[in-house]
Amino acid sequence: MRSYSITEWTVEPGKPIEEVEEYLLLQGFSSYAVEFESKRTLVKLYTDDELFINDLLIHTDSKILSKKTTCSEQWYKYLSKKPFELVKGVWIDPSGRMISDEKVVIKMTPSxxxxxxxxxxxxxxxxxxxxxxxxxxxxxxxxxxxxxxxxxxxxxxxxxxxxxxxxxxxxxxxxxxxxxxxxxxxxxxxxxxxxxxxxxxxxxxxxxxxxxxxxxxxxxxxxxxxxxxxxxxxxxxxxxxxxxxxxxxxxxxxxxxxxxxxxxxxxxx
Ligand SMILES: C[S@@+](CC[C@H](N)C(=O)[O-])C[C@H]1O[C@@H](n2cnc3c(N)ncnc32)[C@H](O)[C@@H]1O
CATH class of the missing domain: 3.40.50.150 (Vaccinia Virus protein VP39)
Incomplete structure (x- = not known):
């Protein structure tokens, strides 16, 4: 898959993470990762659309903690890598390394x-x-x-x-x-x-x-x-x-x- 340069924003949401995720997905935005720290939750967003970031800050009372240029692969590593059963008998393997034996496995690394x-x-x-x-x-x-x-x-x-x-x-x-x-x-x-x-x-x-x-x-x-x-x-x-x-x-x-x-x-x- 292609690699490209993009801006990574780290924001601290002022609202519960469920509300922030709901807002992002309603906007059709999926390039984000959530990081849980002991006392706070951070959201890393990958976009060059500053207007979108401004809207997000307003709607979710978030504040920007950092902004940096990164490459597209960078955000994949934040996403889950643990295999899980999507429906009975069919597993998703984000690591790409699960052995299939009798299970049906979809290899799907974060993208x-x-x-x-x-x-x-x-x-x-x-x-x-x-x-x-x-x-x-x-x-x-x-x-x-x-x-x-x-x-x-x-x-x-x-x-x-x-x-x-x-x-x-x-x-x-x-x-x-x-x-x-x-x-x-x-x-x-x-x-x-x-x-x-x-x-x-x-x-x-x-x-x-x-x-x-x-x-x-x-x-x-x-x-x-x-x-x-x-x-x-x-x-x-x-x-x-x-x-x-x-x-x-x-x-x-x-x-x-x-x-x-x-x-x-x-x-x-
Ligand atoms: C929430 S994602 C769903 C992805 C996947 N099907 C899943 O269930 O995880 C929604 C997808 O719909 C696409 N989409 C949004 N508007 C669309 C439209 N008018 N026509 C076709 N696809 C559209 C987006 O590009 C995005 O890939």
């Missing part, structure tokens, strides 16, 4: 794309994928980030998987991980479904709520009696999504919460 598997929104989407995916069905992963959900879908028996993202870097990373795990997945750059054709039995999307709201209006083109998994919704936002689904005549099959996040399973017409 510039969202989706190392340890975030609640990814976990919820993965659980629903494992529950609802039937062997030999086509799957669409919208906002694939690192490709973790698409790769999981293929390992769980999907006949084909199309992963799309609006971000070139995410697609580059996802491609790298699919190859590294010897999983055959198709990738396309697409703003939601603008570059997608075909019909999918399962559509999974872990994206922020305003983007999911737009996706609701496009789902009809790629679904037919399909199961749609939405993740990335905060508890506060759930009623807005439910109302938008109701207006489209889409029925809610199931929902699950983890920390302050909610994921939904929807059945389309």
């Amino acid at each position: 510039a794309a969202f989706g190392t598997g340890d975030h609640p929104t990814t976990k919820l989407a993965a659980r629903f994928l494992a529950k609802h995916l039937k062997e030999s069905c086509p799957v669409l992963d919208v906002g694939c980030g690192s490709g973790i959900l698409g790769i999981l879908a293929k390992l769980l028996g999907a006949s084909s998987v199309l992963c799309v993202d609006i971000d070139d870097m995410a697609l580059e990373v996802a491609h790298f991980f699919a190859e590294g795990n010897a999983v055959s997945v198709e990738f396309k750059k697409s703003d939601l479904l603008s570059n997608v054709s075909g019909v999918y039995d399962i559509v999974v999307a872990n994206i922020v709520t305003p983007v999911l709201m737009k996706l609701i209006d496009q789902l009809e083109c790629v679904t037919n009696n399909s199961t749609v998994i939405f993740s990335g919704i905060t508890k506060k936002e759930k009623p807005v999504i439910i109302e938008a689904l109701r207006k489209r005549g889409l029925s809610l099959l199931e929902e699950e919460e983890l920390n302050s996040w909610v994921a939904l399973v929807i059945k389309t017409l």
Whole structure:
């Protein structure tokens, strides 16, 4: 993967870390690491967007402790390296060194794309994928980030998987991980479904709520009696999504919460 130069900001949040993380993810920002010290929590952010940093300081009462130029690999080392079970029988190995024996292992070292598997929104989407995916069905992963959900879908028996993202870097990373795990997945750059054709039995999307709201209006083109998994919704936002689904005549099959996040399973017409 490419290496590049970027600014590392260390900030001390004035609000609880959950609120700061919620703010970052709602902004679609994933290049950060949290460091717990004995008396305080620090957040390291990797971006050259000073306006974003200023907004963050205001919204989270944070203060900047340091700012320095670093290389992109630098932040990967802060992210978790311990293997963990994402869904029953499927492990994520951020170290790249876990021996596979009888377990299914996805090797996924920390990268510039969202989706190392340890975030609640990814976990919820993965659980629903494992529950609802039937062997030999086509799957669409919208906002694939690192490709973790698409790769999981293929390992769980999907006949084909199309992963799309609006971000070139995410697609580059996802491609790298699919190859590294010897999983055959198709990738396309697409703003939601603008570059997608075909019909999918399962559509999974872990994206922020305003983007999911737009996706609701496009789902009809790629679904037919399909199961749609939405993740990335905060508890506060759930009623807005439910109302938008109701207006489209889409029925809610199931929902699950983890920390302050909610994921939904929807059945389309
Ligand atoms: C929260 S990450 C999810 C990554 C991964 N699927 C997971 O579950 O961990 C959301 C991803 O959606 C992508 N995204 C945001 N807006 C999008 C859009 N309009 N069309 C396609 N992808 C989008 C972002 O680039 C990011 O990679």
